[in-house]
Amino acid sequence: MLIKKLLISFLSCVAVSAYAAAPISLGMIEGMSGPFANAGEAVVRNLQMAIEDVNARGGVRLPDGMHPLRLEIFDNKQGVEESLIELRRLTDRHIRFVLQGNSSSVAAALVDAIERHNRRAPDARVLFLNYSAVDPALTNSQCSFWHFRFDANAxxxxxxxxxxxxxxxxxxxxxxxxxxxxxxxxxxxxxxxxxxxxxxxxxxxxxxxxxxxxxxxxxxxxxxxxxxxxxxxxxxxxxxxxxxxxxxxxxxxxxxxxxxxxxxxxxxxxxxxxxxxxxxxxxxEWHPNVGGMQTDNASDRFYQRFRQRYPQPQDDYLLLRMHVMIDMLVKAIEKAGSTEAIAVARALEGASYHNSFHDAMMRAEDHQLIQxxxxxxxxxxxxxxxxxxxxxxxxxxxxxxxxxxxxxxxxxxxxxxxx
Missing domain, CATH: 3.40.50.2300 (Response regulator)
Incomplete structure (x- = not known):
């Protein structure tokens, strides 16, 4: 009987742990083939390191426990139509967070498509996190509640x-x-x-x-x-x-x-x-030499950790804004206590980021990061x-x-x- 009780208790803990550890998927729509594949690969390296940092400290805290982040990659071949096809694949898999940046024309098409999707499917809304598409219209005439830009616009x-x-x-x-x-x-x-x-x-x-x-x-x-x-x-x-x-x-x-x-x-x-x-x-928003000639500063340590993670010279392209984006998203999810898009969006509005060498604030008025x-x-x-x-x-x-x-x-x- 004792063994049976222990087994039931163990299986219950496993079930709870598995539920609590269900990953939060981030769907990246980006050109991973074609003439700009190197830019897409650079994005993956930055996002993956930022995600690894979150998971190394336990993941994302939600009311049911800690959840790891997981990056899922959708190759749009740098095309608008391909991006819309990949967005449908992404939403069919119930991924709530869309990441994209390399191409403002793609970003504009995604904003429109996400607006339509969120109206049609209010129980499966998604949020668009933009790390590089810098057409000013995206936070001006074409601004959307569901879109947040983490790069300075053009x-x-x-x-x-x-x-x-x-x-x-x-x-x-x-x-x-x-x-x-x-x-x-x-x-x-x-x-x-x-x-x-x-x-x-x-x-x-x-x-x-x-x-x-x-x-x-x-x-x-x-x-x-x-x-x-x-x-x-x-x-x-x-x-x-x-x-x-x-x-x-x-x-x-x-x-x-x-x-x-x-x-x-x-x-x-x-x-x-x-x-x-x-x-x-x-x-x-940053470059490797912002610390000047002073050794052992926080910016240098951040950069050197990236180079240790990706030691090949051709992989040396660190984009601080992508690490800021993941950090701010995690904090917004934890503040909202949910991955539901509207709750996370409201938590992101007016949110701030701070470390020893960089400060940023997400302007609520247009969802443009100010840094x-x-x-x-x-x-x-x-x-x-x-x-x-x-x-x-x-x-x-x-x-x-x-x-x-x-x-x-x-x-x-x-x-x-x-x-």
Whole structure:
């Protein structure tokens, strides 16, 4: 009888433990194949490490116990229609949290589809967490209660870059080049407006949009930039479109500064090499050298832990905002005491993030994360002034301008419809 009671007690504990340990799935819809697969792989590495950190401390606390997080990956091949198909697969599996970022056109389509889904299925609503799609419309005219953006939008990034170019008296002839979709067009428009306001003396000598993910040789574009006499190039290009652009600039000896959104990422520093030193600038919420030359600071430890987790040079692309996103989501779930989308959304509104080197706040008005931004300039590690290079290239970035949150928070036109 005692053995039977012990067995029943053991089986009951197993059942409770299994129920309490049921994972909370996060469904990532991203391009894992095709020309931007490297960008998708970088996202996975960052999300996986952030999830491992949560699970290492026990998981997510809910009223029925601790639950681990689990990442489920849906390959959209970087296409809009494929993304909508993957969203249906995701919702059919009752996953409540959608993660996506690499492509604003995909993000816009997902926002619309999630709005429709949540109206049709109020008992199976989902929440959209956006880590990289930066079209300003997503938190302005197209804002949605179900969408939260954890990256600075294109206007905010451009504001940071143009604050630097405001004082760059060598900049007089600017060439705009970008990817031909909603994000690329918004970057070009933001550049025109902000340069007109901050540097009306600057002449825009070119405004070029190219097919996204289709160009293998940017030499003809570089030839146009050289022919226009540009001394400055501004681009929001990302992934291989950025790497191939700066590689062509190096090969054809383009003597111009690059003001970029993502010039510190995915092979770009190695591609441009010495030609980018003191010329290529990038903007981000963080970069590996924000700790300066001081050793053993919290930022350095965070970065070094990432490099220990992913030691291959080509995997060296740490995106703080994705770790912030997972941390804020977990805290919102715990505050709500539920994974139900509307409860978690309300807990995220106005939520804050703080560590020893970064602060952020989710603005309730439009669901845009407000956080500091750094504009950094490319340097050789051998020249001193930086401690870390990018992807083992010998080139890294040093802070040129720091903008605290109060200076990055731009006005919003969002008129959110709340359930």
């Amino acid at each position: 206007d905010m990034r451009m504001h940071a870059l143009t604050e630097v170019i405001r004082g760059d008296r060598q900049a007089s002839r600017v060439y705009l080049i970008g990817q031909d979709y909603s994000f690329g067009r918004m970057v070009a428009e933001a550049a025109r407006q902000q340069l007109r306001a901050k540097r009306p003396d600057i002449r825009i000598v070119g405004n070029e949009l190219h097919p996204i993910g289709k160009i293998k040789d940017f030499a003809p574009y570089i030839a146009k930039i050289k022919a226009a006499g540009a001394d400055t190039v501004m681009t929001g290009n990302w992934g291989n479109d950025l790497t191939l652009l700066v590689k062509a600039a190096k090969e054809f000896g383009l003597d111009a500064k690059f003001y970029t959104f993502y010039g510190n990422s995915l092979g770009a520093p190695a591609a441009i090499g010495d030609a980018g030193v003191d010329r290529v600038r990038a903007v981000a 500091p931004l750094y504009v950094s300039v490319m340097r050789r590690i051998q020249d001193g002034g930086i401690r870390f290079d990018n992807e083992g290239s010998g080139y890294g970035f040093r802070t040129e301008r720091y903008l605290p949150s109060a200076q990055t928070a731009l006005k919003t036109s969002c008129r959110m419809q709340r359930p």
